[in-house]
Amino acid sequence: MANDLLSIFQFGFMQRALIAGLVIATVCGVLGVFVVLRRTAPLGDALAHVSFGGVAIGIAAGLFPIEMAILIAVLGGIGIRVLQERHLYGELSLTVIQAAGLGGGVVVISMVGGLNVEILSFLFGQILTVTWSDVALIVVLLAATILVLAVLYKEFFLLTFDPEGARVSGLPVRALDTGFTVLTAITIVLAMQVVGVLLVSALLAVPAAAALQLRVGLKGTLLASVFIGMLSVAAGLVLAVFLNAAAGGTIVLLCLAALFISLLMAGRSKQGESGARPSLAVDDR
């Protein structure tokens, strides 16, 4: 039975999907923890919708839709930062930029003849049809993202934990914030190919949210988040093929299942120690 399941990875399309999916799960897992802790989970959604505008322009102009989407998403991310610094409320900046991208995308699409298969595949994900050159782009860009995250890990950690303290300590907070948004934009566009525009912010936030329930320190949480994402991608691909279901939706549902289980586990560990000192309750390691 297990052999049966795994034998589908003989197929080239499954290999490509698995490689792309695992790489994306890794980056989403790490970025997601910071995004969730900084309470900026809606940023992923906003950037996805903005990049949809880029995809539309790319398809309409017969250019590279992914590259165009990355460009537009990065610009959108910088736009969000600029608006936030002008003291437009955080969420409002997201709404404004998201509307600009989505509105532009819809207008462009309607002008070139409405929704076609290519556009639909961006909305709902297309992991099973990625080509080797898609995979190459994903691996190269996300390897670069991982490298930046590794180098700036301690800065992003401080910025997340204590933004004001980070400013006082003389860190280039604005540059770091913008850099973080750009990394998120790139990741979102690439992850969009797995689960689609509509679900991509879930792939970013849900494995991280599940890992945060485990209460295993920051490093442990990052590892757990990556692991949960990878597991959901691999299992989701297999399940989708066997059920003949959409891979993106299946992967996201598995992420949600992981969140559900971790919430149950967290609830149980709290209950079990209700008699103990509250400060000891959740973290006996």
Added chain:
Amino acid sequence: MTTTSAFPAANRPVGQVIVRASHVELYRDGQEVLRDVDLEVAKGEILGIVGPNGGGKTSLLRLILGLDRPSSGEIELFGEPVSRFREWHRVGYIPQHAVAFDPNFPATVRETVLLGRVAPRGVFHWFRPEDFAVARSATELCGLSGLEGRRVGALSGGEKQRVFIAKAIASRPDLLVMDEPTAGVDPESERRFYDLLGRLKDELGLTVIFVSHDLGVVSARVDRVACLNRTLVYEGPPRALHDEALLRTLYGGGTVTIAHSEEEPHTHGH
């Protein structure tokens, strides 16, 4: 200013001036928040800032830390105007409500204290063994040995407070600024906090500025107090906090004048 005249030379800061505010004014949305604040803090001093809610204590700290700009007046850190000051690793800051941060934050005590080494190590540099060593000794100094693997969010208020102090001193600052560090911690933790403060001063030669509500404790534990209610109502030795006229002026509302400070503070009870 007139306040110091009642306590000549002996109580004036001696030695290197770490913080100097002169004629500082701050307006927010057209409202006066701070008026004509003059303040000096000398090396190795512990200065307590007290005053009513909304008196401008947090605002003054933020000006000193360069987080906000004064509407007029000058602030110098280590002899340099704040706007040109670059050696921010010499300054540690614990914001108001620090202990009330996200209780679900995953970081452990060890990971959190190490954050104090981020700025001194610098962007694009990995931590080195000495960073871990310094963080470890800060953890020990703050009495957190044995808690290193625990999640900060799961600690008691007093323990959290000491984690934040350990993180702050792990960057080896010369000046430590704390906004209401004793708010929301139990009396025993508060006592430990003041003991720790004394050790930081004696062992590390740290200069400390902190805001507190508890006048009684402050008067026993600091070198100098500054009473702030829009303007500096009093600045000098803490025994003046036993002066009822001063307290009325500080907390009683009404117009604040500095006239009272020319009378000798009562020293009964000490």
